[in-house]
Amino acid sequence: MTSSHTLSAGLSRRYVEGFYIPKKAPVAKKVKHKQPRQVKDMSHPISQSHEQAIYLQAFFGGMLGVAFIARLPSMVNWVMARGIQRATFLHKGEIDGPGAYPFSVIAKSPFNKGQSAKPNVFKRFTVWLAPTANTPLPGISLTAGQAFVFALATAASLFVFAYGPTNPIKEPSRAGWAAVAVTPAVTALSFKNSIVGTMGGWGYEKLNKLHRLLGRLCVLFALLHTAGYAHKSTLSGSTAATLKTPLYQSGILAMVGLLLTAVLSVPWCRTNFYNLFWHSHWLGYWIYLIAIMIHWKQTQPFIIPCIVFYGVDCIMRFCRSRSRLAEITPHPAAGYTTITIPDLRGGWEAGQHVYLRVQELGGKLFGLGNLIEKHPISIASAIGGSDGLRLIIRSNGDWSSRVLALAQRKQNEITYGTHEVGPEKAGHDSVPTAAVTVEGPYGGPLYTSFGKNGHVLFVAAGSGLAFVLACAEDLVKQSRGGHARATTCQVIWIVRDVATYQVFHEELMTLLVAASLVPLDLTVKVFITRHGNAAGVSSDDLTYLLPHRDGEILAKRPSIAAIIEDAVFMAKDRHCTYGMVVGICGPPSTVRSCRAAIGGIDPRYLKEIGGLSQHCETFGW
The missing domain is CATH 2.40.30.10 (Translation factors)
Incomplete structure (x- = not known):
């Protein structure tokens, strides 16, 4: 009985659903178990990189969220002061009145000229932080604050590329996902009508440096992705066959579009051939977006929002023309x-x-x-x-x-x-x-209001006086209506020769005459850098060019550090507690010198005057 039971048990194990299976290890079972494991291992690096790309988007969104929260009070104030109507669409009329200027809405009445208010806790913190963040770093064209933001963005992008269970060099798909993950951020920072700049109060030109950095990272990741798969196909000897597939053809086309935007956007090309740079930029951008969606359909959630926002930006440009x-x-x-x-x-x-x-x-x-x-x-x-x-x-x-x-x-x-x-x-x-x-x-100052500070200093070089004239004229107008706290305004203009000065002579005289009729102590000092050296003419011989008691012309090259230091001591002597603001417009060398001079001022003096802020406009694109 035992032997019959054993025999029946053995037969039952050898017969499964009516089929006879030999005693040896079944081949079908081994294939059945190996194939699913192989598919899972192939798909794992792609899904892991896709997930990390989503995390990178969340990180960029968090950075913008922190910046928006910090700028939220200024944004609300600007909107309540009808900033959208005043600074969005050119029109025939003028929006004026008590609410037409930033920060006058909160006061509900014209500002009190008395310098007795003390800065709040947030402003006391920014007294130390703002000059430090705007101090230029030696050897590079970045400030300390810009370098910090760039370091965060670069670290997050490299994390998507490098972190994971597989080798990023041996698995080129990870570099491709890193490039795709950076694309929405690059796009959001490039539009003239960007929601990022509007909510943060930054002009598109202020976001250009971050746009360029992330754009270069995108090109770098795309090159690594392309080189990795090219190396793989070369080792396998299937280069000719892979180049005939739509997958590889669309990928190469996307790479061509990226290189077109990168190569023709170098500073030399932007300066000397601006229109070539501009049109090659949007052409290469569109080639890249369309080709990348054909290359890999999983990228569509990242690319389609870029196309939609680009269309909205084009419509806004047409409406603002x-x-x-x-x-x-x-x-x-x-x-x-x-x-x-x-x-x-x-x-x-x-x-x-x-x-x-x-x-x-x-x-x-x-x-x-x-x-x-x-x-x-x-x-x-x-x-x-x-x-x-x-x-x-x-x-x-x-x-x-x-x-x-x-x-x-x-x-x-x-x-x-x-x-x-x-x-x-x-x-x-x-x-x-x-x-x-x-x-x-x-562009423009947007959330930065010169009139809310007690002391205003404008520094312009060359044609940068156009920016200063508009801001100073607006400050005089605010002071006339009682909507400005500023009691002192200094205009410093560094100009090459007398011929250039004469172009702006009428505007300067009009500004001085208008300022003499309002409670604003406005002075203009002009430095002509080449006139004295070339013709040997002294400053006394140039007084006839600016016949006004609040105007002065000097035939020499000024020290920007001395000008800013004297302005700080003037604000301190006049017991200014509402803070000081410096508006700068000129070539990069002038802006950099001003920022370096501001960063070198003793923080104790800045604390006494209520802090020092700055707004810079730089020549070049």
Whole structure:
């Protein structure tokens, strides 16, 4: 019985569902167990990298969230003061009144000029933090605050690439996911109408450095991804076969689009061939976005929002554009051109800039290039002025030289008469005009209000005075209505020669006369750097150029550190407790010198005057 039971048990184990299975190890079972494990191991690195890419997006969102929370009080105040209406769309009218200026809404009434208020806890903390964060680092064009943010963003991006159960070099898909994860952040920081800049109160030009850094990381990860798979296919001897597949073809096309944007965006190309950089940038960007979605469909949740936001930005640019007839005045001796649009009197804040197109310029692509060629120009007037929107262009390139030549040609037609003007109108006080399109406004101080501080210092170099004139004119206007705390304003202008000074002479005299009628102690000091050395003329010989008791002209090169230090001691002697603000506009060397001088001031003096803030506008893109 025992033997029969054993035999039946053995037969039952050998017969499964009617099939006879030999005693040897079944081959089918081994294949069945190995195949699922192999598929799981192949898919694991891809899913792990995808998950880390999502974590990187969450990290970038957290960084922006912290920045938005810190800027939230200023943003709410700016919106309540009708900042969106004043600084978004150019229009004919003017938004004025008690709520038309930042920080006057909280006061509910005109500011008290008395310097008795003490800074709150948050401002006492920023007294130490702000100068430190804005101090330039030696050897690189970054401040301490910018370097800290860059380090965080770079560390997070490298974490997605390097951290995981597999070797990132042997598994190139991880580098590809890192590039895709950085793409939305790069895109969000590139738009002129970006939600990041709007909510944070930063102009798009302030976010450009972070945009470039993340863009270079994206290109680096994409190159590692491409090189890794190229190496794999070379080792397996299947390069020719893989290049024929749509997967690899679309990947190569995406890489070409990225390299097109990266190579033509170097500083030399941006400075000398701005339009080539601009059009190659958006063309390569679109090639990359479309090709990457074809290359790997799992990237669509990262790429589709970029396409949607790009479309919204294009619509906003169209809505913020205005075509008008402008008055153009040439200044050939100094190489400047003044463009005035009387029909636009509002819709911008002091210190903002617009993109200008001049349709009547000849030359490129049979004149068709003028429809798309545009350049950023600072607005040199405050809202509500009698002249409207005023732009001052310095001739230092092909486009600006053609604008000056156009203004001279039209001026000669009016002065001497041509077949277009007619000899009967020659010699009359007519103003040459040209059709232009302005897009904007963009940038500017936004949440930074010069009028809420007790002491204001403006430092400008060259054509950077256009920014300072608009801000100073707006400050005078605020002081007239009692909406400014500032009691002292110093304007420092560093200019090359007398010919350039004469371009702005009328605006400076108008500013001094207007300031003398309001409770604001405004002074102007001009430093002409080349006049004294070239002609041997002393400062006394230049006093006739600025005949006003609050104006002074010196024929020498100033010390920016001494200027800022003297301004701090002046604020201290006048018992300023509302703080001091420095507005800077000029080339990178001037901005860097000002930041270094501010960072070298003793924090004890800054604490006594209520802190020191700064707003910088730098030439170049």
